[in-house]
Amino acid sequence: MSAALLIDILLWGSVFGVGLIAFRRGPPVFKASLREGSMDFINIVPRIALGVIGSGYIAAIIPQEVITGWLGPDSGWLEVATAVVAGAATPGGPVIGFSIGTVALKSGGGVPQVVAYVVAWALFAFQRVILWEIPFMPARFVWFRCAVSVPFPFVAAAIAMVIGKP
Amino acid sequence: MLESSPKPPAPAEDAESEPRPGRARKPIGWSTIIIAALVAVSAALVWRRDGTDGVLEILTHDLSLFGGILPRVLAGCLLGAFISEILPHEKVSRSLGPKSGLMGLLIGTAFGAILPGGPFTAYPVASALLAVGADFGATIAMVVSWTLIGYGRAVAWEIPIMGTDFTLWRILISLPLPVLAGALGRFVYVRVYPKRAGDEEAA
Numbered sequence: 001m002s003a004a005l006l007i008d009i010l011l012w013g014s015v016f017g018v019g020l021i022a023f024r025r026g027p028p029v030f031k032a033s034l035r036e037g038s039m040d041f042i043n044i045v046p047r048i049a050l051g052v053i054g055s056g057y058i059a060a061i062i063p064q065e066v067i068t069g070w071l072g073p074d075s076g077w078l079e080v081a082t083a084v085v086a087g088a089a090t091p092g093g094p095v096i097g098f099s100i101g102t103v104a105l106k107s108g109g110g111v112p113q114v115v116a117y118v119v120a121w122a123l124f125a126f127q128r129v130i131l132w133e134i135p136f137m138p139a140r141f142v143w144f145r146c147a148v149s150v151p152f153p154f155v156a157a158a159i160a161m162v163i164g165k166p
Numbered sequence: 167m168l169e170s171s172p173k174p175p176a177p178a179e180d181a182e183s184e185p186r187p188g189r190a191r192k193p194i195g196w197s198t199i200i201i202a203a204l205v206a207v208s209a210a211l212v213w214r215r216d217g218t219d220g221v222l223e224i225l226t227h228d229l230s231l232f233g234g235i236l237p238r239v240l241a242g243c244l245l246g247a248f249i250s251e252i253l254p255h256e257k258v259s260r261s262l263g264p265k266s267g268l269m270g271l272l273i274g275t276a277f278g279a280i281l282p283g284g285p286f287t288a289y290p291v292a293s294a295l296l297a298v299g300a301d302f303g304a305t306i307a308m309v310v311s312w313t314l315i316g317y318g319r320a321v322a323w324e325i326p327i328m329g330t331d332f333t334l335w336r337i338l339i340s341l342p343l344p345v346l347a348g349a350l351g352r353f354v355y356v357r358v359y360p361k362r363a364g365d366e367e368a369a
Contacts (some may be wrong), residue, residue, distance in 0.1 A: 156336075
Protein backbone atom coordinates (compact mmCIF):
# COMPACT_ATOMS: atom_id res chain seq x y z
CA MET A 1 0.00 0.00 0.00
CA SER A 2 1.44 3.37 -0.95
CA ALA A 3 2.05 6.06 1.65
CA ALA A 4 -0.28 8.47 -0.14
CA LEU A 5 -3.15 5.95 0.01
CA LEU A 6 -2.46 5.30 3.69
CA ILE A 7 -2.57 9.02 4.40
CA ASP A 8 -5.85 9.39 2.48
CA ILE A 9 -7.38 6.55 4.47
CA LEU A 10 -6.25 8.08 7.77
CA LEU A 11 -7.49 11.49 6.65
CA TRP A 12 -10.98 10.41 5.59
CA GLY A 13 -11.15 8.06 8.55
CA SER A 14 -10.58 11.04 10.85
CA VAL A 15 -13.20 13.09 8.99
CA PHE A 16 -15.64 10.20 9.36
CA GLY A 17 -14.79 9.82 13.07
CA VAL A 18 -15.32 13.48 14.01
CA GLY A 19 -18.32 13.62 11.68
CA LEU A 20 -19.88 10.74 13.60
CA ILE A 21 -19.29 12.54 16.90
CA ALA A 22 -20.92 15.67 15.46
CA PHE A 23 -23.84 13.60 14.16
CA ARG A 24 -24.44 12.13 17.59
CA ARG A 25 -24.69 15.66 18.99
CA GLY A 26 -27.72 16.07 16.77
CA PRO A 27 -28.51 16.77 13.11
CA PRO A 28 -28.38 20.60 13.48
CA VAL A 29 -24.77 20.43 14.69
CA PHE A 30 -23.88 17.99 11.92
CA LYS A 31 -25.57 20.05 9.22
CA ALA A 32 -24.03 23.30 10.45
CA SER A 33 -20.54 21.75 10.43
CA LEU A 34 -21.06 20.35 6.94
CA ARG A 35 -22.19 23.75 5.75
CA GLU A 36 -19.26 25.53 7.44
CA GLY A 37 -16.74 23.05 6.02
CA SER A 38 -18.18 23.26 2.52
CA MET A 39 -18.23 27.05 2.61
CA ASP A 40 -14.62 27.09 3.78
CA PHE A 41 -13.79 24.75 0.91
CA ILE A 42 -15.53 26.89 -1.69
CA ASN A 43 -13.83 30.01 -0.35
CA ILE A 44 -10.39 28.44 -0.26
CA VAL A 45 -10.39 26.70 -3.66
CA PRO A 46 -9.62 29.76 -5.82
CA ARG A 47 -6.61 30.63 -3.64
CA ILE A 48 -5.33 27.04 -3.58
CA ALA A 49 -5.84 26.85 -7.36
CA LEU A 50 -3.82 30.01 -7.86
CA GLY A 51 -1.03 28.74 -5.63
CA VAL A 52 -0.83 25.14 -6.81
CA ILE A 53 -1.14 25.96 -10.49
CA GLY A 54 1.18 28.93 -10.14
CA SER A 55 3.83 27.20 -8.03
CA GLY A 56 5.15 25.31 -11.07
CA TYR A 57 6.05 28.63 -12.69
CA ILE A 58 7.72 29.98 -9.57
CA ALA A 59 9.72 26.74 -9.22
CA ALA A 60 10.68 26.91 -12.90
CA ILE A 61 12.34 30.32 -12.59
CA ILE A 62 14.29 29.59 -9.38
CA PRO A 63 16.64 26.80 -10.51
CA GLN A 64 17.46 24.20 -7.86
CA GLU A 65 21.18 24.46 -8.62
CA VAL A 66 21.24 28.01 -7.29
CA ILE A 67 19.92 26.89 -3.92
CA THR A 68 22.09 23.76 -3.79
CA GLY A 69 25.08 26.03 -4.36
CA TRP A 70 24.28 27.82 -1.10
CA LEU A 71 24.76 24.65 0.92
CA GLY A 72 28.55 24.23 1.02
CA PRO A 73 30.89 22.02 3.04
CA ASP A 74 31.98 24.51 5.74
CA SER A 75 29.78 24.52 8.82
CA GLY A 76 30.01 27.91 10.48
CA TRP A 77 27.16 30.08 11.67
CA LEU A 78 27.31 32.14 8.47
CA GLU A 79 26.79 28.94 6.43
CA VAL A 80 23.93 27.92 8.70
CA ALA A 81 22.34 31.35 8.25
CA THR A 82 22.68 31.01 4.47
CA ALA A 83 21.00 27.60 4.68
CA VAL A 84 18.11 29.12 6.63
CA VAL A 85 17.59 31.76 3.95
CA ALA A 86 17.82 29.03 1.27
CA GLY A 87 15.16 26.99 3.09
CA ALA A 88 12.82 29.97 3.27
CA ALA A 89 13.40 30.78 -0.40
CA THR A 90 12.94 27.26 -1.79
CA PRO A 91 9.91 27.16 -4.08
CA GLY A 92 7.79 24.09 -4.81
CA GLY A 93 6.70 21.13 -2.75
CA PRO A 94 8.45 18.56 -0.55
CA VAL A 95 10.09 16.76 -3.50
CA ILE A 96 12.13 19.85 -4.35
CA GLY A 97 12.99 20.72 -0.74
CA PHE A 98 14.16 17.24 0.22
CA SER A 99 15.93 16.65 -3.11
CA ILE A 100 17.98 19.79 -2.60
CA GLY A 101 18.87 18.55 0.88
CA THR A 102 19.91 15.16 -0.48
CA VAL A 103 21.98 16.64 -3.29
CA ALA A 104 23.69 18.95 -0.80
CA LEU A 105 24.53 16.03 1.53
CA LYS A 106 25.87 13.90 -1.34
CA SER A 107 27.97 16.70 -2.75
CA GLY A 108 29.64 17.27 0.60
CA GLY A 109 27.42 19.88 2.25
CA GLY A 110 27.93 20.07 6.02
CA VAL A 111 25.32 18.19 8.08
CA PRO A 112 24.41 21.12 10.41
CA GLN A 113 23.46 23.41 7.55
CA VAL A 114 21.55 20.68 5.73
CA VAL A 115 19.55 20.14 8.95
CA ALA A 116 19.08 23.90 9.28
CA TYR A 117 17.96 23.98 5.64
CA VAL A 118 15.39 21.18 6.03
CA VAL A 119 14.05 22.60 9.32
CA ALA A 120 13.85 26.16 7.92
CA TRP A 121 12.09 24.85 4.82
CA ALA A 122 9.60 22.94 6.98
CA LEU A 123 8.99 25.93 9.26
CA PHE A 124 8.71 28.84 6.86
CA ALA A 125 9.24 28.07 3.17
CA PHE A 126 7.68 31.21 1.68
CA GLN A 127 5.59 29.36 -0.84
CA ARG A 128 3.85 27.12 1.72
CA VAL A 129 3.25 30.11 3.98
CA ILE A 130 1.53 32.19 1.32
CA LEU A 131 -0.08 29.31 -0.52
CA TRP A 132 -1.43 27.25 2.38
CA GLU A 133 -1.07 28.92 5.74
CA ILE A 134 -2.31 32.45 4.96
CA PRO A 135 -5.52 31.32 3.20
CA PHE A 136 -6.52 29.06 6.10
CA MET A 137 -5.37 31.00 9.15
CA PRO A 138 -5.55 34.55 10.51
CA ALA A 139 -2.69 36.47 8.86
CA ARG A 140 -1.69 37.95 12.23
CA PHE A 141 -1.10 34.42 13.57
CA VAL A 142 0.89 33.36 10.51
CA TRP A 143 3.36 36.23 10.65
CA PHE A 144 3.69 35.86 14.39
CA ARG A 145 4.36 32.13 14.06
CA CYS A 146 6.96 32.64 11.33
CA ALA A 147 8.77 35.32 13.33
CA VAL A 148 8.82 33.12 16.43
CA SER A 149 10.11 30.16 14.34
CA VAL A 150 13.19 31.98 13.03
CA PRO A 151 15.60 30.87 15.82
CA PHE A 152 14.74 27.17 15.58
CA PRO A 153 16.68 26.11 12.46
CA PHE A 154 19.71 27.53 14.30
CA VAL A 155 18.81 25.54 17.42
CA ALA A 156 18.50 22.40 15.27
CA ALA A 157 21.92 23.07 13.68
CA ALA A 158 23.44 23.60 17.13
CA ILE A 159 22.00 20.28 18.37
CA ALA A 160 23.33 18.61 15.19
CA MET A 161 26.79 20.04 15.88
CA VAL A 162 26.69 18.65 19.43
CA ILE A 163 25.29 15.16 18.80
CA GLY A 164 27.02 14.58 15.48
CA LYS A 165 26.04 12.94 12.20
CA PRO A 166 23.16 10.52 11.68
CA MET B 167 -50.22 18.25 22.06
CA LEU B 168 -51.40 19.62 25.40
CA GLU B 169 -49.52 22.80 25.82
CA SER B 170 -47.17 24.39 23.37
CA SER B 171 -44.22 25.63 25.28
CA PRO B 172 -42.10 28.18 23.44
CA LYS B 173 -39.29 27.70 25.95
CA PRO B 174 -36.49 25.40 24.85
CA PRO B 175 -35.91 22.47 27.21
CA ALA B 176 -32.76 22.04 29.30
CA PRO B 177 -30.70 25.11 28.42
CA ALA B 178 -27.38 23.45 29.28
CA GLU B 179 -27.90 20.65 26.79
CA ASP B 180 -29.24 23.05 24.28
CA ALA B 181 -26.08 25.14 24.39
CA GLU B 182 -24.12 22.01 23.47
CA SER B 183 -26.31 20.99 20.55
CA GLU B 184 -26.79 24.47 19.15
CA PRO B 185 -24.46 25.00 16.20
CA ARG B 186 -22.00 27.83 16.60
CA PRO B 187 -22.39 30.88 14.41
CA GLY B 188 -20.34 30.75 11.21
CA ARG B 189 -16.82 32.06 11.21
CA ALA B 190 -16.08 35.28 9.41
CA ARG B 191 -14.37 34.61 6.12
CA LYS B 192 -11.59 36.68 4.68
CA PRO B 193 -12.14 38.53 1.45
CA ILE B 194 -9.42 38.34 -1.20
CA GLY B 195 -6.52 39.94 0.67
CA TRP B 196 -3.20 41.42 -0.23
CA SER B 197 -1.43 38.05 0.13
CA THR B 198 -3.56 36.68 -2.71
CA ILE B 199 -2.68 39.72 -4.78
CA ILE B 200 1.04 39.25 -4.07
CA ILE B 201 1.01 35.58 -5.04
CA ALA B 202 -1.03 36.36 -8.16
CA ALA B 203 1.57 38.95 -9.18
CA LEU B 204 4.40 36.52 -8.42
CA VAL B 205 2.74 33.81 -10.52
CA ALA B 206 2.07 36.21 -13.40
CA VAL B 207 5.69 37.41 -13.47
CA SER B 208 7.03 33.83 -13.24
CA ALA B 209 4.72 32.60 -15.99
CA ALA B 210 5.81 35.49 -18.20
CA LEU B 211 9.47 34.63 -17.58
CA VAL B 212 8.82 30.95 -18.39
CA TRP B 213 6.99 32.00 -21.54
CA ARG B 214 9.93 34.17 -22.66
CA ARG B 215 12.39 31.35 -21.96
CA ASP B 216 10.46 28.26 -23.12
CA GLY B 217 7.63 29.65 -25.24
CA THR B 218 3.96 28.63 -25.16
CA ASP B 219 4.83 24.92 -24.97
CA GLY B 220 6.79 25.47 -21.76
CA VAL B 221 3.89 27.37 -20.21
CA LEU B 222 1.35 24.71 -21.24
CA GLU B 223 3.53 21.84 -20.00
CA ILE B 224 3.74 23.30 -16.49
CA LEU B 225 0.02 24.15 -16.59
CA THR B 226 -1.01 20.57 -17.44
CA HIS B 227 1.24 19.13 -14.75
CA ASP B 228 0.00 21.54 -12.08
CA LEU B 229 -3.65 21.09 -13.08
CA SER B 230 -3.38 17.34 -12.49
CA LEU B 231 -1.63 18.04 -9.17
CA PHE B 232 -4.47 20.40 -8.26
CA GLY B 233 -7.08 17.78 -9.17
CA GLY B 234 -5.38 15.28 -6.88
CA ILE B 235 -5.21 17.75 -3.98
CA LEU B 236 -8.83 18.98 -4.17
CA PRO B 237 -10.50 16.06 -2.32
CA ARG B 238 -7.91 16.38 0.45
CA VAL B 239 -8.59 20.10 0.79
CA LEU B 240 -12.29 19.24 1.18
CA ALA B 241 -11.40 16.63 3.84
CA GLY B 242 -9.27 19.22 5.66
CA CYS B 243 -12.05 21.82 5.63
CA LEU B 244 -14.60 19.30 6.93
CA LEU B 245 -12.19 18.10 9.62
CA GLY B 246 -11.63 21.68 10.77
CA ALA B 247 -15.36 22.45 10.78
CA PHE B 248 -16.30 19.29 12.72
CA ILE B 249 -13.52 19.79 15.25
CA SER B 250 -14.48 23.41 15.93
CA GLU B 251 -18.09 22.29 16.35
CA ILE B 252 -17.56 19.33 18.68
CA LEU B 253 -14.79 20.63 20.93
CA PRO B 254 -16.21 22.36 23.99
CA HIS B 255 -14.90 25.90 24.22
CA GLU B 256 -14.25 25.86 27.99
CA LYS B 257 -12.27 22.63 27.89
CA VAL B 258 -10.15 23.83 24.99
CA SER B 259 -9.37 27.14 26.71
CA ARG B 260 -8.46 25.24 29.86
CA SER B 261 -6.18 22.69 28.18
CA LEU B 262 -4.81 24.82 25.31
CA GLY B 263 -5.47 28.41 26.41
CA PRO B 264 -3.03 31.07 27.65
CA LYS B 265 -3.02 29.60 31.16
CA SER B 266 -2.54 25.98 30.12
CA GLY B 267 1.20 26.05 30.87
CA LEU B 268 3.63 23.37 29.75
CA MET B 269 0.82 20.82 29.57
CA GLY B 270 -0.96 22.90 26.94
CA LEU B 271 2.18 23.07 24.83
CA LEU B 272 2.67 19.30 25.18
CA ILE B 273 -0.94 18.61 24.19
CA GLY B 274 -0.52 20.90 21.16
CA THR B 275 2.69 19.09 20.23
CA ALA B 276 1.09 15.64 20.56
CA PHE B 277 -1.91 16.75 18.54
CA GLY B 278 0.29 18.10 15.73
CA ALA B 279 2.36 14.91 15.69
CA ILE B 280 -0.62 12.57 15.27
CA LEU B 281 -2.67 14.73 12.88
CA PRO B 282 -3.06 12.93 9.54
CA GLY B 283 -2.66 14.62 6.17
CA GLY B 284 -0.72 17.59 4.88
CA PRO B 285 -1.11 21.37 4.95
CA PHE B 286 -4.69 20.89 3.77
CA THR B 287 -5.53 19.43 7.20
CA ALA B 288 -3.01 21.04 9.55
CA TYR B 289 -3.97 24.65 8.85
CA PRO B 290 -7.78 24.29 8.91
CA VAL B 291 -7.53 22.31 12.15
CA ALA B 292 -5.11 24.83 13.69
CA SER B 293 -7.47 27.61 12.67
CA ALA B 294 -10.37 25.73 14.30
CA LEU B 295 -8.37 25.36 17.54
CA LEU B 296 -7.65 29.11 17.61
CA ALA B 297 -11.36 29.76 17.08
CA VAL B 298 -12.44 27.58 20.02
CA GLY B 299 -10.04 28.97 22.61
CA ALA B 300 -6.48 27.74 22.07
CA ASP B 301 -3.87 30.48 22.45
CA PHE B 302 -1.09 31.40 20.00
CA GLY B 303 1.49 29.41 22.02
CA ALA B 304 -0.35 26.07 21.94
CA THR B 305 -1.35 26.57 18.30
CA ILE B 306 2.26 27.37 17.36
CA ALA B 307 3.36 24.18 19.17
CA MET B 308 0.79 22.26 17.15
CA VAL B 309 1.74 23.70 13.74
CA VAL B 310 5.49 23.38 14.40
CA SER B 311 5.02 19.82 15.67
CA TRP B 312 3.00 18.90 12.59
CA THR B 313 5.65 20.26 10.25
CA LEU B 314 8.72 18.96 12.12
CA ILE B 315 7.73 15.71 13.84
CA GLY B 316 4.45 14.78 12.13
CA TYR B 317 4.66 11.48 10.29
CA GLY B 318 2.70 12.53 7.19
CA ARG B 319 5.39 14.34 5.27
CA ALA B 320 8.16 12.17 6.76
CA VAL B 321 6.58 8.94 5.52
CA ALA B 322 5.40 10.25 2.16
CA TRP B 323 8.42 12.34 1.15
CA GLU B 324 11.35 12.63 3.54
CA ILE B 325 12.12 8.91 4.07
CA PRO B 326 11.92 8.04 0.34
CA ILE B 327 14.09 11.01 -0.67
CA MET B 328 16.48 11.60 2.23
CA GLY B 329 16.63 8.09 3.68
CA THR B 330 15.42 6.61 6.96
CA ASP B 331 18.59 7.34 8.95
CA PHE B 332 18.66 11.04 8.18
CA THR B 333 14.91 11.42 8.68
CA LEU B 334 14.80 9.72 12.09
CA TRP B 335 17.89 11.61 13.22
CA ARG B 336 16.37 14.90 12.03
CA ILE B 337 13.12 14.13 13.85
CA LEU B 338 15.06 13.30 17.02
CA ILE B 339 16.79 16.69 16.85
CA SER B 340 13.42 18.36 16.25
CA LEU B 341 11.66 16.77 19.24
CA PRO B 342 12.17 19.68 21.69
CA LEU B 343 11.46 22.40 19.11
CA PRO B 344 7.60 22.54 19.11
CA VAL B 345 7.42 23.09 22.89
CA LEU B 346 10.26 25.64 22.74
CA ALA B 347 8.57 27.48 19.84
CA GLY B 348 5.24 27.50 21.67
CA ALA B 349 6.89 28.77 24.87
CA LEU B 350 8.71 31.51 22.94
CA GLY B 351 5.41 32.36 21.23
CA ARG B 352 3.67 32.83 24.59
CA PHE B 353 6.58 34.78 25.99
CA VAL B 354 6.56 37.18 23.02
CA TYR B 355 2.75 37.34 22.71
CA VAL B 356 2.08 38.81 26.15
CA ARG B 357 4.74 41.45 25.43
CA VAL B 358 3.68 42.32 21.88
CA TYR B 359 -0.07 42.26 22.57
CA PRO B 360 -0.33 43.03 26.31
CA LYS B 361 -3.89 44.33 25.96
CA ARG B 362 -5.22 41.29 24.10
CA ALA B 363 -3.45 38.92 26.46
CA GLY B 364 -5.04 40.77 29.40
CA ASP B 365 -8.48 40.51 27.78
CA GLU B 366 -8.06 36.79 27.28
CA GLU B 367 -7.08 36.29 30.88
CA ALA B 368 -10.06 38.29 32.07
CA ALA B 369 -12.42 36.33 29.80
